[in-house]
Every structure is written in structure tokens, then in C-alpha cells.
Amino acid sequence: MDNIIFQEIKNVDCDLVEKIVKLEKRNLGKDASVNEWVIPVIIRYGKLIVAKRHKEPIKGERRISKGAIKKNDIEESITDKSDNTEIIGVCEIIKSLREENTAFIHSFYVERKYRNKGIGKKLMQNAIDALKDDNINIIELTVDPANSSAVHLYNKCGFKRVGLRKDEYGRGVDRDLMILKL
Numbered sequence: 001m002d003n004i005i006f007q008e009i010k011n012v013d014c015d016l017v018e019k020i021v022k023l024e025k026r027n028l029g030k031d032a033s034v035n036e037w038v039i040p041v042i043i044r045y046g047k048l049i050v051a052k053r054h055k056e057p058i059k060g061e062r063r064i065s066k067g068a069i070k071k072n073d074i075e076e077s078i079t080d081k082s083d084n085t086e087i088i089g090v091c092e093i094i095k096s097l098r099e100e101n102t103a104f105i106h107s108f109y110v111e112r113k114y115r116n117k118g119i120g121k122k123l124m125q126n127a128i129d130a131l132k133d134d135n136i137n138i139i140e141l142t143v144d145p146a147n148s149s150a151v152h153l154y155n156k157c158g159f160k161r162v163g164l165r166k167d168e169y170g171r172g173v174d175r176d177l178m179i180l181k182l
Ligand SMILES: CC(C)(COP(=O)(O)OP(=O)(O)OC[C@H]1O[C@@H](n2cnc3c(N)ncnc32)[C@H](O)[C@@H]1OP(=O)(O)O)[C@@H](O)C(=O)NCCC(=O)NCCS
Pocket: 027, 028, 108, 109, 110, 111, 114, 115, 116, 117, 118, 119, 120, 121, 122, 142, 143, 144, 147, 148, 149, 150, 152, 153, 156
């Protein structure tokens, strides 16, 4: 799919935070777990990587269709009132203080109408490359074992199921733990 860029969001901005909270509710439903108090924390202390779609090409802007996000590939045009982009995928990451060089993907989704077009895979690849740049060598995530599209995507990206976390997010809410060693 053309016109998609992947970038790390580095600045906290009300507009952007509201958009992401809305997106998360729309795409994760009852499993949405972030609000206006959490997104800024992830931006400042973790990593927030988004897939954005340019409705029309913007002259002179660098596209990243694959490969790593390098430190300077950051722009915040989403906060520009004349911005012509929409966020269509989000990956929220935090870093472990208990395990060395380990990161945890806290949320991952692609907007419904853009699913099954390879965007999830590219977004994950960009996240993996960005974490490699940060010397992370283990990436963990949890997934509902019944979420076959997510499990399939994570397997495709090299994650391996290493166990089950029972009642992880409440009684009866079990999650598969998956790990990618870089
Ligand atoms: C899971 C999710 C992120 C996948 O994103 P996506 O952009 O549709 O994924 P891609 O198009 O990159 O697909 C990657 C692979 O998964 C497969 N896939 C995608 N959707 C699928 C589905 N519904 N059923 C089976 N396989 C599916 C694709 O065919 C592709 O496999 P392939 O390379 O063998 O062809 C997306 O479905 C989503 O946002 N779901 C709702 C939120 C969610 O469940 N997030 C995960 C929480 S842990």
C-alpha cells in the first residue's frame, strides 16, 4: 500500500493524544487500556510508533516503507492543522527495569479498514528495527490465544509462544506470552 510512513512520535501533543485514545477504543474495544494519562507516559518514557497514511503526497517528505526508523525520521505533522495524514496503526512499547535489554509491546493495532494489507507486519518490523537501534535484544508481548490474526502476525514476525499467563488481565483473562529474541 502506497502513501504509508512509519515514525516514532516524540512530542506530547493534546491533538495527537486524543486521536490515539479514540483510535485505541475503536480498535481494541473493551481491551483498550490507555487514556490521556497514559499515552504521554509512553511517548516520554517508552516508545510510540505509528503508521500514518498521507491522503495526498506531501512534497519533499521522506517516506519509509520498510527498514529501520532512524533517530531523525521524526516529524509531528499530525499536530499541524493543515496536516493531511491519518494514523492507521499504533505500536506502544515500554522498556523493562527488571530484565536487561528487554522491551514489552503493550498495545498493537491497525485500523480496521487497513487490515490484511501488510501494514501490521511492516509496523512490527519498524518497531523491531527501532528497538534494535536501542540495543534491545528481547521483545515480549502477550496476546489472547483466540486472536488468530494477531497470533499469526506475531509468528510471521518471528515471535515464539513461551507460555501462558493465567488471569493476566483479570480473572479468566489468560494471555499467551510471546518472545522475540533479536
Ligand atoms: C492483528 C492486526 C494488528 C494485524 O494487522 P494487519 O495489518 O491486518 O496484518 P497484516 O496485513 O500485516 O498481516 C500479517 C499476516 O497476518 C495475516 N492475517 C491478517 N489478518 C488475518 C486474519 N483476520 N486472519 C488470519 N490471518 C490474518 C495476513 O494474511 C498476513 O499473513 P501472511 O503474511 O502469511 O499473508 C490487526 O488485525 C488488528 O489490529 N487487530 C485488532 C487489534 C488486535 O487484535 N491487536 C493485537 C492485540 S495483541
